[in-house]
Amino acid sequence: MDKVQMLLGLSMALFALGLTGVIIRRNLLVMLMCMELMLNGVNLSLVTFAHQLGAAAGAVLVFLVFVVATAEIAIAIPIVLLMVRRKRTLDADAYADLKG
Amino acid sequence: MGALTLIVLLPLAGFLVNGLAGNRLGKSFVSVVGCGLPLLAFAVAVKSVLALLAAGTPLIETVFTWATIGQQSFEISFYLDRLSSVMVLIVTGVGSVIHIYSIGYMHEDNGYARFFAYLNLFLFFMLMLVLGRSLLVLFVGWEGVGLASYLLIGFWFEDPVNAQAGKKAFIANRIGDAGFLLGMFLLYTALGTLEMDRINAAFMSPTATASLLGLATLVGVFLFIGATGKSAQIPLYVWLPDAMAGPTPVSALIHAATMVTAGVYMTARMSGIYLHSEVASHLIAVIGAATALLAATIAITQTDIKKVLAYSTVSQLGFMFVAAGVGAYGVAVFHLYTHAFFKACLFLGAGSVIHAMSGEQDIRKMGALARKIPLTSTTFVIATAAIAGIPFLSGFFSKDEILLYALVSPLGSKALFLVMALTALMTAFYMFRLLWLVFFGSSRVEPEVAHHIHESPLSMTSVLVILAFLSIIGGYLSIPHFLAPLLPLPSAEEAAHHYHWTVVGISVALGLLGLAGAWFVYGGSGERGKRLQAQFAPMHRLLYAKYYVDELYDALLGRPLVWISDHVFLRLGDRLLLDGTLNGLAALAQRAAGRLGRVQTGSLHLYALFVLLGIVGALLWSWRHG
Numbered sequence: 001m002d003k004v005q006m007l008l009g010l011s012m013a014l015f016a017l018g019l020t021g022v023i024i025r026r027n028l029l030v031m032l033m034c035m036e037l038m039l040n041g042v043n044l045s046l047v048t049f050a051h052q053l054g055a056a057a058g059a060v061l062v063f064l065v066f067v068v069a070t071a072e073i074a075i076a077i078p079i080v081l082l083m084v085r086r087k088r089t090l091d092a093d094a095y096a097d098l099k100g
Numbered sequence: 101m102g103a104l105t106l107i108v109l110l111p112l113a114g115f116l117v118n119g120l121a122g123n124r125l126g127k128s129f130v131s132v133v134g135c136g137l138p139l140l141a142f143a144v145a146v147k148s149v150l151a152l153l154a155a156g157t158p159l160i161e162t163v164f165t166w167a168t169i170g171q172q173s174f175e176i177s178f179y180l181d182r183l184s185s186v187m188v189l190i191v192t193g194v195g196s197v198i199h200i201y202s203i204g205y206m207h208e209d210n211g212y213a214r215f216f217a218y219l220n221l222f223l224f225f226m227l228m229l230v231l232g233r234s235l236l237v238l239f240v241g242w243e244g245v246g247l248a249s250y251l252l253i254g255f256w257f258e259d260p261v262n263a264q265a266g267k268k269a270f271i272a273n274r275i276g277d278a279g280f281l282l283g284m285f286l287l288y289t290a291l292g293t294l295e296m297d298r299i300n301a302a303f304m305s306p307t308a309t310a311s312l313l314g315l316a317t318l319v320g321v322f323l324f325i326g327a328t329g330k331s332a333q334i335p336l337y338v339w340l341p342d343a344m345a346g347p348t349p350v351s352a353l354i355h356a357a358t359m360v361t362a363g364v365y366m367t368a369r370m371s372g373i374y375l376h377s378e379v380a381s382h383l384i385a386v387i388g389a390a391t392a393l394l395a396a397t398i399a400i401t402q403t404d405i406k407k408v409l410a411y412s413t414v415s416q417l418g419f420m421f422v423a424a425g426v427g428a429y430g431v432a433v434f435h436l437y438t439h440a441f442f443k444a445c446l447f448l449g450a451g452s453v454i455h456a457m458s459g460e461q462d463i464r465k466m467g468a469l470a471r472k473i474p475l476t477s478t479t480f481v482i483a484t485a486a487i488a489g490i491p492f493l494s495g496f497f498s499k500d501e502i503l504l505y506a507l508v509s510p511l512g513s514k515a516l517f518l519v520m521a522l523t524a525l526m527t528a529f530y531m532f533r534l535l536w537l538v539f540f541g542s543s544r545v546e547p548e549v550a551h552h553i554h555e556s557p558l559s560m561t562s563v564l565v566i567l568a569f570l571s572i573i574g575g576y577l578s579i580p581h582f583l584a585p586l587l588p589l590p591s592a593e594e595a596a597h598h599y600h601w602t603v604v605g606i607s608v609a610l611g612l613l614g615l616a617g618a619w620f621v622y623g624g625s626g627e628r629g630k631r632l633q634a635q636f637a638p639m640h641r642l643l644y645a646k647y648y649v650d651e652l653y654d655a656l657l658g659r660p661l662v663w664i665s666d667h668v669f670l671r672l673g674d675r676l677l678l679d680g681t682l683n684g685l686a687a688l689a690q691r692a693a694g695r696l697g698r699v700q701t702g703s704l705h706l707y708a709l710f711v712l713l714g715i716v717g718a719l720l721w722s723w724r725h726g
Binding site for chain 2: 019022023024026031092093095096097098099
């Protein structure tokens, strides 16, 4: 198993871990963190491919993902904060009535 | 702007001013605008006609190019020759005096401004019709006068009967228009132009091809179908008697003097085509004669003063078509011209009677009005004498010439002459019957109405006097002679000369016989009339019910159409097919939404799972099909 394959396997594992977390964990903050894991799994694969192909574009895209992730978290955390203020709980299922 | 354009646009300006702001401007302002602009148009028309006579060649004015399609361009241009100058003078002249009459007649009406706006709109379209150089412009006017007629018949639209009459007129005209359009299409395909002077020139040119002349019959018949609608001939005449639901000045202007003669004008204008088709000419003559006779028989029994005049109009239009059918187009226009004066005078006189009688129109409830409304009755007597063909009045000259040419023209025949002579006799009879029942004999007026009987205001009676005067002297201007360079009379010089005095004698005799007959039957106590009616009761019933033609049309066309509309279009098409499809789709969407809505639980985890499944599914699919 060469290095690229290993790195891609790691990236897939990170993504799968994150996805599993989002699906099974109830805590909103943990769900957000798991989403970050997924993003970083993708980032890892991007860097790997960029390295393998010798193209800078993949690496540049990673920065874009960082920026988007930061912005997303900057919005998401305050939203979670506001929700918690209302119901005093981080349990995602407690907010199921948001479906309208 | 040229003079012809000005003639057409002046009434349009009146329509716009009165139509948009009339209610705020006050009645006197509306009257000044409504009557002043048509009078101005009349003055310009007189000036243009004088210019035409001085120039000798037709005046042509192109206003603008309507459309350019490929090599072809359609222009709105106006054309003044001797024929259209007669029409323009009738339309603006008679039109103007009827406008003036309306000041008095409509004074109490709430829709005063609206009425004048519509009248001006009518004049605008009518002038477009008679001045248009191409059939296209004529057709715009043709449709426009139909619209104005519809608006004015249904002027008092609060009463559904009036609105119904307006619709009937519109629909009957639409049927004719379909034929007219087909004729136009054929002409355009054959000649590539719709300009009437060019069409006539093409048909009259010695180099005209046989295929073009072969088309004459078909085109002629199609155009005549249009004329039967507009000019109330069999089979489309039924709308005109109902059109009497409109205010009386409208009946005088649109349904007697001008609009209904548009078909006659069009036939005369397209004479180049009809001269090449004996079949179409015979058809016109036969239809005209049949209509004249049929309408005259109905007119004998009618009891509504305006209905009698309406059937008389239908009958007189039949006379004009007989003249056109035997090739004497100038004579047709001559009768059109004299008819415009005496029929307008009769209708306006009837309006004055109705005004005096506080709205009563039933001649069985009139009688002996002559002394109470002397001016109206005097003018009515003159106009009646003119239409009946009493010598030296205008109707005598024109009707005499129609009878003469029905006999001597190569296209005429003895049978045609006899039918027309019989109709002329009946015309005299029913007109004098009307005169007797309304103005003479014993009074059958209801007492509460009798108090209020009064002569109409000066604005109305002065118009009656003008028209009565024209009914007397109109015949001395020989229109056929005036039009001869344009519309030569049938070549029957010798026969015409031979029969001339015989026909004059017969026509005088017929007029006087009708007068004597009506006097004998309806004079005095009127007992003879009632006895005669009882004696021929079944026939009277048939005539009084107008041969049940309306009922026949209703049974043959009206009811099947209603049935098809109800069962096929409404129930099957609309409700089942269209509404059914729409409602079915809506129900399907609603049910599907109800089922699918259960998926939305509000649980984030479940959503994430669905996303996962979706992505996996998409990946699998692309892997399989990639």
